[in-house]
Amino acid sequence: MEIKKEQNGASLTLALTGRLDAVSAPDLDKVVQNELGGITELTFDFTELVYVASAGLRVLLLAQKRMKKQGMMKLIHVSPDVKDVLEMTGFIDFLTIEE
Known part of the structure; x- marks a missing residue:
């Protein structure tokens, strides 16, 4: 997985490419x-x-x-496959997802 970071003041965007799995999750962590x-x-x-x-x-x-605790977090441009995982796990209930 590739992580592209773009910071603008107190705003940070992390663009993820590929698979967020057991191999790549520690990098994002x-x-x-x-x-x-x-x-x-x-x-x-x-x-x-x-x-x-x-x-x-x-x-x-x-x-x-x-x-x-320190602001807000959102997910953007979530694919249908990833959104399905978020729905099945209940994460969709507490994550902010924007189209």
Whole structure:
């Protein structure tokens, strides 16, 4: 998976390409742990994300918990396949998803 970061002031966009699975989730976890200081708006751009596994969902959950304390988080451009996983796991109920 590739992670592209774009920061504009207190806003950070992470564009993910490929698969968010057990192999790639630790890379995203490092970004979430190390680069959210001072960020009040976190956006995950899933335009090029084709798959998310449980390890990836865990990282999204941790990011959501952190951003709930310091701002807001949203997902954009979520594919139908990834959205299905979010619905089946109940993540769709607490994540903000914009088209």
